[in-house]
Amino acid sequence: MEITRFELTAADMTAVDLRDSNYINNKGANLYKSENYASAVEYYRLAAAMGSVHAVSNLGYCYLYGRDIEPNLSLAIAYFKTAAFRKDVDAAYKLGDIYSKEKWGVMDKELSVYYYRMAASFILDEPWENTLYITYCDELLLYPSLCYALGRELSAGGAMNTDLDSAYQFLKKAEAGYKKELANGSEMYAKAYEGVKQLLADPQFDDIRVRYDKYYEEDDEEDLIDD
DSSP states (O other): OOOOOOOOOHHHHHHHHTTOHHHHHHHHHHHHHTTOHHHHHHHHHHHHHTTOHHHHHHHHHHHHHTSSSOOOHHHHHHHHHHHHHTTOHHHHHHHHHHHHOGGGSOOOHHHHHHHHHHHHHTTOOSOOTTSSTTTTOGGGGGOHHHHHHHHHHHSTTSSSOOOHHHHHHHHHHHHHHHHHHHHTTOGGGHHHHHHHHHHHTSGGGTTTHHHHHHHHHHHHHHHHHHO
């Protein structure tokens, strides 16, 4: 069996010399997307050693899903916690996701909500109640899965105190964020997008839509103009 030798390129070495951890992490991310997980892990490890918090979080994903390394939940959680301590939104969200499901064997809804709130706090200041603060925060579009989770848990029957105004705004952000991802070819979000649309249509929001939909209709019109 021939073993493929991993070697850094001249550009990689220049990035190392210049302490450009973003370049190294982004190269790992591109390799991950192309399913070259073994090389991606090497770039993530190097970028993490160079100080990239995003690379630390990315290593958490590799250990969680076993991307060319042995799956290890405890290491995944440790990497996510390390990155979350440094205010990485994705890491805090993923901890909330892990503790929200029985799938990983560590389900704890209270802890899940804690990490979802932590992730949101890196983007938003509370209180969220009865304001347009969520609607006007464009950065949330980069985190549709976090918005979906918050919208779900703030809805009736969710694990957080019911706040339909905030729930609806988060769900609208999730819808818009997933729509952008799908337009860019990320079909992995198709199921989640449908789930968001279904929840948005729930009767619990019948008295809420009129207050917020107009803002998102304006955004859709701007997108059409930009296109």
